[in-house]
Amino acid sequence: xxxxxxxxxxxxxxxxxxxxxxxxxxxxxxxxxxxxxxxxxxxxxxxxxxxxxxxxxxxxxxxxxxxxxxxxxxxxxxxxxxxxxxxxxxxxxxxxxxxxxxxxxxxxxxxxxxxxxxxxxxxxxxxxxxxxxxxxxxxxxxxxxxxxxxxxxxxxxxxxxxxxxxxxxxxxxxxxxxxxxxxxxxxxxxxx
Amino acid sequence: xxxxxxxxxxxxxxxxxxxxxxxxxxxxxxxxxxxxxxxxxxxxxxxxxxxxxxxxxxxxxxxxxxxxxxxxxxxxxxxxxxxxxxxxxxxxxxxxxxxxxxxxxxxxxxxxxxxxxxxxxxxxxxxxxxxxxxxxxxxxxxxxxxxxxxxxxxxxxxxxxxxxxxxxxxxxxxxxxxxxxxxxxxxxxxxx
DNA sequence: GTCTATAACTCGATAGAC
DNA sequence: GTCTATCGAGTTATAGAC
Numbered sequence: 001x002x003x004x005x006x007x008x009x010x011x012x013x014x015x016x017x018x019x020x021x022x023x024x025x026x027x028x029x030x031x032x033x034x035x036x037x038x039x040x041x042x043x044x045x046x047x048x049x050x051x052x053x054x055x056x057x058x059x060x061x062x063x064x065x066x067x068x069x070x071x072x073x074x075x076x077x078x079x080x081x082x083x084x085x086x087x088x089x090x091x092x093x094x095x096x097x098x099x100x101x102x103x104x105x106x107x108x109x110x111x112x113x114x115x116x117x118x119x120x121x122x123x124x125x126x127x128x129x130x131x132x133x134x135x136x137x138x139x140x141x142x143x144x145x146x147x148x149x150x151x152x153x154x155x156x157x158x159x160x161x162x163x164x165x166x167x168x169x170x171x172x173x174x175x176x177x178x179x180x181x182x183x184x185x186x187x188x189x190x191x192x
Numbered sequence: 193x194x195x196x197x198x199x200x201x202x203x204x205x206x207x208x209x210x211x212x213x214x215x216x217x218x219x220x221x222x223x224x225x226x227x228x229x230x231x232x233x234x235x236x237x238x239x240x241x242x243x244x245x246x247x248x249x250x251x252x253x254x255x256x257x258x259x260x261x262x263x264x265x266x267x268x269x270x271x272x273x274x275x276x277x278x279x280x281x282x283x284x285x286x287x288x289x290x291x292x293x294x295x296x297x298x299x300x301x302x303x304x305x306x307x308x309x310x311x312x313x314x315x316x317x318x319x320x321x322x323x324x325x326x327x328x329x330x331x332x333x334x335x336x337x338x339x340x341x342x343x344x345x346x347x348x349x350x351x352x353x354x355x356x357x358x359x360x361x362x363x364x365x366x367x368x369x370x371x372x373x374x375x376x377x378x379x380x381x382x383x384x
Numbered sequence: 385g386t387c388t389a390t391a392a393c394t395c396g397a398t399a400g401a402c
Numbered sequence: 403g404t405c406t407a408t409c410g411a412g413t414t415a416t417a418g419a420c
Contacts, residue, residue: 008289010202014414026386029415086292093288095349097200100278110349142346142355143339143362150342154334157287157302163334170328170335174362177369206396217397218404227396 001042005090008097009039036102039094043108046091047115055119065126066175072120073148073168080155080164088156092149113145120144132181147171193234197282200289201231228294231286235300238283239307247311257318258367264312265340265360272347272356280348284341305337312336324373339363 003012003020014035018025032038058071076089087093091112099106121141128137147167154163195204195212206227210217224230250263268281279285283304291298313333320329339359346355 007293008202010200011289011293013412015412024387025415026388026417030385033415035414088288088291092345095345096280096285096288097203099280099348099351101199101203106349106351110351113346113349136358136361139358139362142358146342146346146355146359146362147335147338148342149345150338150340153284153287153341153345154305154338156291157298157305159291159298159302163338166328166331166334167338170331170338170366174366174369177366177373181369205394207394216405218399218406221397222403225397 001045001090004039004042005087005093008093010097036105039098039102039105040108043091043094043105043112046112047108050112050115050119054116065123066130066179068123069120069144069175070168070172073144073171076148076152077161077164077168080152080161085155085159085161085164089149089152092152117141117145129186130182131178133185135178144171193237193282196231196234197279197285200285202289228297231290231294231297232300235283235286235297235304238304239300242304242307242311246308257315258322258371260315261312261336261367262360262364265336265363268340268344269353269356269360272344272353277347277351277353277356281341281344284344309333309337321378322374323370325377327370336363 003016007016014025014028017023017038018028021028028038032041054072054075058068058075062068062071079087091109094105095109095113099109118141121137124131124135124137124140128135131137131140147170151164151167154167155161195208199208206217206220209215209230210220213220220230224233246264246267250260250267254260254263271279283301286297287301287305291301310333313329316323316327316329316332320327323329323332339362343356343359346359347353
């Protein structure tokens with residue numbers, strides 16, 4: 001994971017994997033017959049790690065569903081901070097490197113995205129009564145992932161947190177306007 | 193460009209480049225001493241092509257500055273459509289593959305992003321009087337690039353236009369709310 | 385299951401003739 | 403400037419002993 005995240009799939013040689021894992025080629029190939037099999041296992045593992053590593057820690061300390069969305073984004077900001085904006089999103093990196101040429105990996109990457117997106121959509125559903133009733137929460141969840149990935153990419157390219165923070169600030173502006181609209185639909189009620 | 197766009201930098205061998213260009217290795221290496229030199233020249237070329245290929249055609253047929261922003265995004269939708277959502281953004285792909293390991297390429301990629309972002313910011317500046325006065329147009333331009341890249345990534349991973357269109361629709365929602373706010377600042381004036 | 389040695393191949397890059 | 407032939411290193415993957 002470390003090597004694929006840092007250098008990408010193609011740029012990571014089996015030799016480097018063996019060195020870093022402290023394993024000999026015979027052992028690796030006994031379990032993963034090809035390099036791609038290892039990649040697929042890794043992508044399955046990322047799917048398993050989504051909740052325990054990315055979502056649950058945020059949910060444990062934040063209860064407001066909207067703030068949970070921004071809490072997840074804050075987690076990625078911390079990752080950028082910890083890596084000097086270098087490595088970016090492990091799934092996003094592989095998505096762009098491999099989607100065209102590795103159909104099986106592409107499917108697993110799409111499933112990783114879908115899991116992430118559904119976690120966010122759950123938050124939006126929990127806040128449904130605070131959003132304008134016509135809001136497409138499914139599209140909005142897609143949008144949150146879009147912003148996260150696009151913002152990580154620019155942070156990585158510029159090696160600065162700034163584009164990430166600017167993007168999240170704009171997403172926050174959008175949510176504030178949605179929530180303000182939502183209040184217009186719910187506050188008149190008690191006045192009747 | 194075609195090969196790096198489709199397969200990425202590392203996955204494209206010099207042999208494939210020679211074949212596709214109909215050139216022999218002696219000629220290629222006479223001009224580009226290393227593969228990385230070719231990459232850098234390609235990234236410079238993308239910078240040159242931004243205006244004539246991406247921006248100007250949209251500006252020629254669309255005059256409204258806000259619609260110009262969405263016109264540029266529509267251009268990327270057309271690219272997704274033409275390639276079956278396969279290849280994605282050529283700069284974005286290279287950004288995630290190489291930013292960590294190729295510092296000179298990373299800088300040129302950042303410059304490509306900056307050129308794109310400034311073209312969008314120009315549109316936003318032209319529409320400044322229609323936006324809320326507190327709007328950070330620089331951040332908003334970053335946000336538009338963020339949405340474009342994040343949306344392209346998801347389209348590529350899912351091999352569907354849907355996430356791209358959903359993301360652009362959400363960005364449109366955001367702009368509509370900003371413009372509605374902007375009108376609240378300008379319409380009261382004639383009433384004085 | 386794990387070890388070492390290595391096969392089979394492709395990689396980026398070069399040499400030297402023309 | 404361009405050609406062909408090829409180098410040496412690095413690639414993924416395998417063989418066969420233990």
